[in-house]
Each structure stands twice: as C-alpha cells, then as structure tokens.
Amino acid sequence: MTRVFNFSPGPATLPEAVLRQAAEEMLDWHGSGMSVMEMSHRGKEFISIHAEAEALVRELLGVPSNYKVLFMQGGAIGENAIVPMNLIGKTGKADYVVTGDWSKKSAKEAKSYGKVNAAASGEASHFTAIPKQSEWKLDPEASYVHICSNETIGGVQYHWTPDTGAVPLVADMSSDIMSRPIDVSRYGLIYAGAQKNMGPSGLTLVVVRDDLIGHALPICPSAFNYQTQAEADSMYNTPPTYAIYIAGLVFKYIKAQGGLKAMEAHNQAKAAILYDYLDESRFYRSPVAREARSLMNVPFKLKDDALDEAFLKGAQAKGMIQLKGHRSVGGMRASIYNAMPVEGVKALVAYMKEFEAQHG
Amino acid sequence: MTRVFNFSPGPATLPEAVLRQAAEEMLDWHGSGMSVMEMSHRGKEFISIHAEAEALVRELLGVPSNYKVLFMQGGAIGENAIVPMNLIGKTGKADYVVTGDWSKKSAKEAKSYGKVNAAASGEASHFTAIPKQSEWKLDPEASYVHICSNETIGGVQYHWTPDTGAVPLVADMSSDIMSRPIDVSRYGLIYAGAQKNMGPSGLTLVVVRDDLIGHALPICPSAFNYQTQAEADSMYNTPPTYAIYIAGLVFKYIKAQGGLKAMEAHNQAKAAILYDYLDESRFYRSPVAREARSLMNVPFKLKDDALDEAFLKGAQAKGMIQLKGHRSVGGMRASIYNAMPVEGVKALVAYMKEFEAQHG
Numbered sequence: 001m002t003r004v005f006n007f008s009p010g011p012a013t014l015p016e017a018v019l020r021q022a023a024e025e026m027l028d029w030h031g032s033g034m035s036v037m038e039m040s041h042r043g044k045e046f047i048s049i050h051a052e053a054e055a056l057v058r059e060l061l062g063v064p065s066n067y068k069v070l071f072m073q074g075g076a077i078g079e080n081a082i083v084p085m086n087l088i089g090k091t092g093k094a095d096y097v098v099t100g101d102w103s104k105k106s107a108k109e110a111k112s113y114g115k116v117n118a119a120a121s122g123e124a125s126h127f128t129a130i131p132k133q134s135e136w137k138l139d140p141e142a143s144y145v146h147i148c149s150n151e152t153i154g155g156v157q158y159h160w161t162p163d164t165g166a167v168p169l170v171a172d173m174s175s176d177i178m179s180r181p182i183d184v185s186r187y188g189l190i191y192a193g194a195q196k197n198m199g200p201s202g203l204t205l206v207v208v209r210d211d212l213i214g215h216a217l218p219i220c221p222s223a224f225n226y227q228t229q230a231e232a233d234s235m236y237n238t239p240p241t242y243a244i245y246i247a248g249l250v251f252k253y254i255k256a257q258g259g260l261k262a263m264e265a266h267n268q269a270k271a272a273i274l275y276d277y278l279d280e281s282r283f284y285r286s287p288v289a290r291e292a293r294s295l296m297n298v299p300f301k302l303k304d305d306a307l308d309e310a311f312l313k314g315a316q317a318k319g320m321i322q323l324k325g326h327r328s329v330g331g332m333r334a335s336i337y338n339a340m341p342v343e344g345v346k347a348l349v350a351y352m353k354e355f356e357a358q359h360g
Numbered sequence: 361m362t363r364v365f366n367f368s369p370g371p372a373t374l375p376e377a378v379l380r381q382a383a384e385e386m387l388d389w390h391g392s393g394m395s396v397m398e399m400s401h402r403g404k405e406f407i408s409i410h411a412e413a414e415a416l417v418r419e420l421l422g423v424p425s426n427y428k429v430l431f432m433q434g435g436a437i438g439e440n441a442i443v444p445m446n447l448i449g450k451t452g453k454a455d456y457v458v459t460g461d462w463s464k465k466s467a468k469e470a471k472s473y474g475k476v477n478a479a480a481s482g483e484a485s486h487f488t489a490i491p492k493q494s495e496w497k498l499d500p501e502a503s504y505v506h507i508c509s510n511e512t513i514g515g516v517q518y519h520w521t522p523d524t525g526a527v528p529l530v531a532d533m534s535s536d537i538m539s540r541p542i543d544v545s546r547y548g549l550i551y552a553g554a555q556k557n558m559g560p561s562g563l564t565l566v567v568v569r570d571d572l573i574g575h576a577l578p579i580c581p582s583a584f585n586y587q588t589q590a591e592a593d594s595m596y597n598t599p600p601t602y603a604i605y606i607a608g609l610v611f612k613y614i615k616a617q618g619g620l621k622a623m624e625a626h627n628q629a630k631a632a633i634l635y636d637y638l639d640e641s642r643f644y645r646s647p648v649a650r651e652a653r654s655l656m657n658v659p660f661k662l663k664d665d666a667l668d669e670a671f672l673k674g675a676q677a678k679g680m681i682q683l684k685g686h687r688s689v690g691g692m693r694a695s696i697y698n699a700m701p702v703e704g705v706k707a708l709v710a711y712m713k714e715f716e717a718q719h720g
Contacts, residue, residue, distance in 0.1 A: 004393035008400040011601055019387050019395050026383035027376065033364035033679060035379050037560045037606065040368040040682050073433040073562060074583050077597035081581030112579055195598055200397045202433060202562040202600025219472055219579045221441030223434050237437035238555055240562025240600065241371055246397065319393060322400050 005344035008322035009152045009297060009335040010175065011195040018249045036245040041238050050239070053248035060251060060260055061177075063184050063207055070206040070226065071234040071244050075193040076102070076174040078224070079204060080109035083146070083170060083191065085220040087212055088114035090143040095119040095167070097136060100127040100151030101328060106172060107146070113217060117142065127154040129289040133162055144168045144188060144212075150176035150294050152196075153326040155286075155333065157294035161186045168212060176296050177205065178254060179338055180264035188212050196296070197338050199247035202240045254338065263338050270336050270345045271295040277349050283356040287331075301331040307359055308332070318351055320344075365704035368682035369512045369657060369695040370535065371555040378609040396605040401598050410599070413608035420611060420620055421537075423544050423567055430566040430586065431594045431604050435553040436462070436534040438584070439564060440469035443506070443530060443551065445580040447572055448474035450503040455479040455527070457496060460487040460511030461688060466532060467506070473577060479505065487514040489649035493522055504528045504548060504572075510536035510654050512556075513686040515646075515693065517654035521546045528572060536656050537565065538614060539698055540624035548572050556656070557698045559607035562600045614698065623698050630696050630705045631655040637709050643716040647691075661691040667719055668692070678711055680704075 006013040029036050032045050039046040054069045063069060074082065083106075088094050093115035096107035099122045110116045117139050120131040138145060145164040150157040152175045161183065162169055168188025177192040184190065189208045195201035206226065213226045222228045223237045254263060275293060278286045283303050286293065302311060308324075311332065315323050325331040336345055366373040389396050392405050399406040414429050423429060434442065443466075448454050453475035456467035459482045470476045477499050480491040498505060505524045510517040512535045521543065522529055528548025537552035544550065549568045555561035566586065573586045582588045583597045614623060635653060638646045643663050646653065662671060668684075671692065675683050685691040696705055 002393055003388065006394055006398055008398070008403070010598065011398055011400060013398050014395065016387065019397075023383045023386035026386070027379050028363065033362055033681075034366055035374065037379070038366055038368070038371055038373050040371060041561070043368070043682065073435070073438065073600075074581075075433070075597045078433065078581060078583040081583065085579075085581075109582060112581075193598065195601075200600070200602040201401070201598045202603055219445075221434075221438060221445075221472075222469060223438040223441065237435045238371065238553065238561040240433075240560070240603070241555075242560040242602070243562055243600070321393075322403065 002319065004319045004321050005340070005347055006321055007334045007336070007340070007348070009196070009333065010193070011201050012335060012337050013339045014199070015250065015253045015339045018246065018253055021249055022246060037242045039241060041235055041241050046241055049245050049248055050234070053244050053251060056248060056251035056255060057205065057207070060254060061182065061184055061207065066210045067184060068208050068210065068213065068226070068230045070208065070229050071239050072204040072206055072224070072229060073202060073240055074224065075201065075204055076172050076191060077105070079172070079191045079206070080106045081112070082224045083189065084110040084113035085224065086216045086226045087170070087189070088143045089215050089217045091141050093117060093139065093142055095139055095142040095145040097131070097145065097147045098122065099130050099148060099156055100154040102151055102153070102172060103146070103148035106148065110146070114143070119145065122156070125289070127151065127156060128287050128292070130156055130158060130292045138164065138167065140165070140167065142167050144170045146170045146172070148172040150296050152297045152335070153329060155288050155294040155297045155299040156292040157296065159291065168209065176294075178260065178263065179267050179296060181260040194243060194247055199250050200243045203243035203247060266342070267295045267336070267338065270340065270342050271298065273342070273345050273349055274298050274334060274336070277352065281356065283360045284352060296337055297333055297335045299325055299329060299331060299333045305330065310359070311355055314355060315351060318347070320348055320351065362679065364679045364681050365700070365707060366681055367694045367696070367700070367708070369556070369693065370553070371561050372695060372697050373699045374559070375610065375613045375699045378606065378613055381609055382606060397602045399601060401595055401601055406601055409605050409608055410594070413604050413611060416608060416611035416615060417565065417567070420614060421542065421544055421567065426570045427544060428568050428570065428573065428586070428590045430568065430589050431599050432564045432566055432584070432589060433562060433600055434584065435561065435564055436532050436551060437465070439532070439551045439566070440466045441472070442584045443549065444470040444473035445584065446576045446586045447528075447530070447549070448503045449575050449577045451501050453477060453499065453502055455499055455502040455505040457491070457505065457507045458482065459490050459508060459516055460514040462511050462513070462532060463506070463508035466508065470506070474503070477502065482516070485649070487511065487516060488647050488652070490516055490518060490652045498524065498527065500525070500527065502527050504530045506530045506532070508532040510656050512657045512695070513689060515648050515654040515657045515659040516652040517656065519651065528569065536654070538620060538623065539627050539656060541620040554603060554607055559610050560603045563603035563607060626702070627655045627696070627698065630700065630702050631658065633702070633705050633709055634658050634694060634696070637712065641716065643720045644712060656697055657693055657695045659685055659689060659691060659693045665690065670719070671715055674715055675711060678707070680708055680711065
C-alpha cells in the first residue's frame with residue numbers, strides 16, 4: 001500500500017493514525033460488538049462518543065460556556081441559508097464582506113431571507129486581497145456581519161479578527177477551523193464543514209453564542225433551527241454519527257500533537273516552504289497579496305499556462321494528486337491542511353524545482 | 361470479537377461483509393492511495409463510487425428513467441420541511457395521512473409552508489392500524505398526498521399502495537426502503553434516511569419524478585432544492601461521500617443476495633417467526649392489527665410491565681441489545697431490518713420462551 005500526497009481542497013487528507021484506528025474498530029468498537037455506524041444515537045456508547053467530541057471542540061477552540069456547540073448537516077452551503085434563517089430575523093438585514101467565491105455565494109443565498117448589505121468586496125483585486133476594515137461600510141443595525149475566514153479558491157485568509165462592535169461577527173471557517181488558535185469570544189457564530197480539517201463530509205460544526213439562539217424565521221426547518229438542536233443536544237434528528245466519531249478521533253489527534261498552537265506552527269512552517277520558493281522562483285508565482293496569503297490553500301501559477309497539463313501529469317506520477325486550481329482561477333492549488341505532512345510539501349517543492357529545471 | 365444482535369430502530373445493524381470490506385479499504389481504496397473519506401468529490405475515484413451507488417438504486421428499486429435519484433443530507437426530519445418547500449407551492453396545499461409519530465411530525469412541519477389537510481388518521485386506534493383508503497378525505501387540489509410507509513415506533517406498515525389518482529403520492533420510506541420490491545411509478549416522490557436499511561446516518565435518498573422538480577418556494581435553501589441538486593448530480597454542495605460509499609456497498613450486498621424479492625422473503629420469514637410466537641403466547645402480545653403489522657419493527661408487550669427491566673437485562677446478558685420500546689408506547693420493540701440475520705430472531709424467540717418459562 002502506498003499512500004499518496006493528496007492536495008485536495010476537500011474532502012481532504014486525514015491523519016493516517018485516525019484511519020488506522022477507524023479500520024481496527026470498524027466491526028467492534030471498544031468491545032461493544034458493534035460498529036459505530038450501527039449504534040443507536042440514543043445508546044450510551046454513541047452518547048459517550050458524541051460528548052467526548054463536543055468536549056474536545058470546547059477544549060481545543062476554547063469555547064466559552066455561553067456558547068453552544070452543535071453538530072449539524074448540510075455543510076457550509078447549507079449554512080448559507082441556515083445562518084440567515086436563524087439570525088437575520090432580528091432586524092431583517094445583515095452585512096456581508098465578500099472576499100472570494102465562497103463569501104459571494106453566502107451573500108447571494110442570504111438574500112432570500114432578508115436585506116443583504118455588501119459591506120466590502122475584494123472583487124476589484126480579483127479576490128487576491130482582503131479589504132481593510134477601515135474601508136468596510138458596516139450597518140450598525142445589521143443582525144450580523146458575515147465573513148469567510150479563508151477562501152479555498154482564491155487562497156486568501158484573514159490574519160486578523162474584524163471588530164464589529166455590538167453587531168455579532170459570523171464566520172464561515174470551513175477551511176481553516178482547528179488550524180490555529182482563535183478567540184471564540186470575538187465571534188457570535190462560527191460554522192464549518194468538517195471535510196477539510198475535521199473529518200468526513202456530511203458534518204457541519206456550529207459554535208453559537210446563546211443570545212443568538214431563538215430568533216429563527218417561521219420558515220426555518222426544525223432540523224436546521226439552532227434552538228431545536230441546542231435543546232436536543234444536536235439530536236433533534238439523527239446526527240451523522242460516524243462522521244462525528246471520525247471528527248472526534250481527529251480532535252484527539254490534534255490534542256496529542258499539542259493542540260491548535262502546535263497546528264499553527266506546523267501549518268506556518270509548511271506554508272513558508274512553499275511561499276518562500278514561489279517568491280524566489282521566476283517560473284512560478286503566487287497571485288495573492290502577502291498579508292492575505294492562506295496557510296491552507298496555496299494557489300500558484302506557472303510562467304506558461306501551456307505547461308499546466310504536463311505539470312499535473314508529472315505530479316500525479318510522483319503520487320501528488322489534486323493540484324489543479326479551481327476552474328474559475330486556473331493554474332495550480334496546493335491545499336495543505338493540518339493532516340498534510342511537511343514531507344508532502346517538501347516533495348511538492350522538490351518536484352516543482354525539477355519541473356522548473358526541465359521547462360524553465 | 362463477539363458481534364451482538366443489535367435490534368436498534370436506527371442507526372441499525374449492517375451486513376458484516378460490508379463492514380469488513382470498509383475496514384480493509386479504509387487506508388487505500390482500490391490502489392488509489394486514499395481512504396474514500398479523503399477523496400475529492402470531484403475526482404474520478406469518488407465520481408465512480410457515486411455513479412455506481414446511483415445505478416444500484418435504479419436497478420434494485422426499478423426506478424423509471426423519468427425519475428431523478430438524489431443523495432442529500434438532513435435525514436427524514438429534514439425532508440419533513442424539504443418536501444413541502446419543494447412541492448407544496450404548486451397549489452399551496454397538501455394532504456397528509458397520519459399513521460403514527462413519524463407522519464404526525466411530517467404533517468406538523470409542513471404547516472410552515474402551506475395548508476395541510478389531515479386526510480386520515482390512525483389516532484383513534486392509537487396508531488395500531490392504518491386507515492383504509494375508502495375512509496381518506498383526499499383533496500383533488502392537493503399538491504401531493506404524504507404517507508409514511510412504515511412507522512418505526514408503532515410498528516405499522518402499508519402492505520398496499522394507495523391510489524391517489526393524478527395527485528402525486530409522496531412516501532417517507534425511511535424504515536422499509538430496500539426491504540421489498542416496490543412499484544416506483546406509483547409514487548411521485550420517495551425519501552428515506554439511510555440509517556435503517558442502507559448505511560450510516562447523515563445520508564438521505566430522494567427519488568423524485570421529473571415533473572415535480574422546479575416548483576420550490578423562494579425560501580427553499582439551494583442545498584435542499586431538488587432542482588439545484590438534480591442539475592448538479594447531487595453535488596451542488598459536497599455530498600456525504602463516505603456514507604454514499606457505504607450505502608453503495610450495502611446495495612451490492614443486497615444485489616448479491618438476490619435483490620429486493622430475496623430481501624422480502626428473508627424479512628417475511630424472520631417476522632413470521634416472531635409474530636407466530638407472539639400470537640401463540642399468553643405472556644407476550646403484539647398490539648398491532650394483523651393486516652398492518654410491520655416486517656421491520658415489531659413492538660410487543662409483556663404480560664406485566666414490571667418485568668420489562670428484567671427482560672431487557674437478560675437479553676443484554678445474551679448479547680441482544682436495543683430491545684426497549686419507544687418511550688411513547690413502552691414495552692419492547694425488535695427492529696429486524698434487512699441486515700438482521702434469521703439467527704438473531706431465533707435467538708430472541710428462544711430467549712423469550714426461556715423468560716416466559718421463568719416468569720410466566
């Protein structure tokens with residue numbers, strides 16, 4: 001068995017130790033005589049798995065006690081509707097900061113539920129930078145301000161936390177959750193699809209401050225209502241049990257590695273190897289402004305687009321896959337989430353040098 | 361390792377062969393160097409897994425070509441809102457036939473989206489029978505008629521297909537999908553959570569006739585809009601990839617067993633062992649009318665409620681778990697889906713006889 005270096009933007013590579021444990025426990029979890037997949041979500045075995053996963057989220061992210069941790073379904077695209085259905089009713093309007101394809105999609109979807117104010121947009125820079133907060137046009141009456149902390153397609157990431165005063169800050173952290181320490185108390189709500197840094201697709205993490213719960217629009221489905229789910233401990237409907245179990249194993253792995261500070265150091269080191277090489281090379285380049293460069297998704301361009309196919313083919317032959325950039329921006333993209341080992345990035349840079357030597 | 365006989369109503373027992381294969385392929389699916397969990401949903405590997413799962417659904421259920429097969433999220437409770445958000449807009453109203461806790465919940469949720477007519481209810485019989493169609497008060501202008509083909513809590517199941525004329529029949533088949541052959545052409549839409557007969561929780565199967573797609577209310581989230589998902593081959597948002605993979609393995613297992621006719625014979629044989637014993641016993645009894653008895657969920661009562669605890673404890677000691685009935689009806693419930701082997705039911709009846717001999 002040879003494992004590849006998988007640079008997919010998501011679903012993405014997972015720690016090998018987690019996959020090994022999942023394989024070993026597949027037919028019989030801890031002597032229960034069952035797979036986790038087969039467990040009633042109301043049984044004591046799964047309740048313990050669920051409680052441990054929640055406790056680890058609280059510990060790793062430092063979630064204050066006045067926030068609920070919910071495990072939901074529908075991914076971040078689901079939350080694009082679920083967030084406004086739950087929060088926009090307070091004043092009927094919300095601010096959106098658009099920094100790329102994902103936050104653009106979020107803003108568009110929210111329009112079905114209230115008035116959406118485009119508080120700022122990075123469109124002028126072709127989404128290669130994040131607008132400074134001094135340029136944002138915030139509405140003090142907004143129900144919330146929505147940002148996307150890391151844009152997987154453009155590869156821009158906030159390296160600062162916006163200050164939205166009394167208006168709750170809502171962040172889609174799908175692609176950088178658990179990659180670095182954050183101050184949860186600065187946010188009203190954080191959501192994230194699991195399939196980048198936490199586990200399999202089909203699970204959404206929501207961390208929401210208590211006072212934001214209970215204002216859902218009447219058309220909000222019960223299964224996607226934060227109040228219903230908070231009151232039922234995320235079990236108003238059957239939760240995605242196996243995905244929660246895998247995420248719990250990933251959380252334990254992160255903790256054993258030293259928690260989010262260790263993850264941040266690991267991610268900074270990996271990204272530096274790649275960006276340093278991009279900056280010194282005359283064959284490759286990063287299109288993103290230095291202060292907004294993502295530690296998770298690193299888009300880059302070759303000097304000549306016509307070489308893209310050969311580059312991808314050569315990478316594939318060396319066991320490095322999913323390096324093709326999103327069709328909307330072209331070029332390449334290396335997604336280097338928590339579970340990408342430094343060896344993967346070193347192997348990529350070694351290959352890039354070799355390719356440059358051949359084609360430069 | 362000793363595997364238990366797991367009588368959970370869902371998530372529920374899965375075929376051991378499926379779990380073994382999943383364990384073996386966990387770190388490296390078919391030489392890809394990745395777990396299925398790690399695969400991009402846009403990559404050729406996962407696209408092949410997804411296409412095969414869909415093809416097997418079409419083959420096993422005999423889905424006509426003018427129906428779409430969608431893999432979604434949110435479970436049946438999610439669909440309680442998603443169905444009316446997509447379908448009720450046609451005339452603004454819908455008929456619901458209430459035969460137990462699940463269809464009652466469906467009818468209640470639909471009221472947020474249009475006018476709900478309670479066309480019939482089994483409440484007078486305490487949900488131990490299904491009202492005859494001659495007693496239903498159907499509205500010819502309804503956008504659809506909703507039924508639940510099998511109620512997991514009360515243990516009643518339709519053994520006939522309602523005739524709703526030109527009005528589309530919508531069925532929640534969460535707990536009996538793939539357990540017997542059905543004529544899909546008699547339905548406008550079928551939905552089912554995966555966690556009883558198909559795989560892990562977190563995956564919803566939707567089979568919907570083409571002409572019912574495209575009438576969603578403006579407040580329907582894109583991720584839950586049948587049109588958006590049909591146009592994107594269920595990949596408008598990242599689908600629950602691992603759950604689809606496991607469901608695909610289960611579908612292959614069902615096919616290898618002889619398909620849905622073989623499943624029906626297997627399920628009839630298992631249920632007969634249990635019901636025959638319940639009918640001959642003076643210690644246990646089935647509360648359900650004979651013509652409505654479920655082949656999937658068999659609730660039963662002991663002569664004396666005070667013995668319930670001892671019964672459950674004794675069963676657990678023999679490796680038979682999750683036999684406690686739902687709190688709303690009390691007593692016992694044996695859920696005997698496709699993957700429950702006949703040995704499990706025989707072991708249960710042997711234990712019931714032993715318990716009766718001791719306490720009768």
